[in-house]
Amino acid sequence: MDKELICVASIAGAYGVKGEVRLKSFTADPEAIEDYNPLVTEDGRHIYEVGVLRPTKNGLVVRLSSVTTKEEADALKGVELFVPRDRLPSLPDDEFYHADLIGLEVFDTGGTALGRVKSVQNHGAGDLLEIHGPGLKNTVLLPFTRAAVPTVDLTAGRIIADPPEGLLGE
Structure with missing residues (x-):
């Protein structure tokens, strides 16, 4: 597949004995995962229609097309499901897909690379x-708020951050 794929769910394992699976949905409204059908595996070899049966602790119980046995469902544990980027809804200017943020360079307000x-x-x-x-002893968890991250420039591939005092050990 040459289209950019975005991960929208992962299979947490079988649920019951009739081929249902427990699904972790990464969409804003977890039960709206059906709106993204069909979902595809990362290698593009398997395509599934997802039908939500009910919510469950930490996920959803769903039926995947062509999965009819517990053994088939067990074999899918850990599989991530994707959709082509062009099928995702467009977002307002101040919202971002996580996939767009990962890998961006982060600079402080003085231009120093963090x-x-x-x-x-x-x-x-x-x-x-x-x-x-390289300048950080450990990874740092920066709150993704307007105060701590005033600028996200996807075109330039960078984020300007104003970390809370003490976060970076200064």
Whole structure:
């Protein structure tokens, strides 16, 4: 596949004995995962229509087209599901897809390079940018707020950050 793929879900394992799977949805509204059908594996070899059956702890119980047994569902544990980027809805100017932030260079407001975005995490209190770089002893979790990250320039591939005092060990 030559289109850029964006990961929208991962299969957490089988659920029950009839081929259902537990799915972790990475969409803003988890149950809206059906709106992105069909979903494809990263290598493009398998395409699935996803049907949400019900929410469950830490995910959804879903039926995947062509998966009818517990054994088939078990074999899919850990598989990530993708959609072509052009099928994602466009976002307002102040919202970003996590995939667009990962890899961006991060500079402080004085122009000093801090590192790159390694991942975007959310532990329930808002998004955090995991920054790593040669000048940092450890990775740093920077709150992804307008105060701490006043500028995201996707075209230039950079973020301007104003980290809270003490975050970088200064």
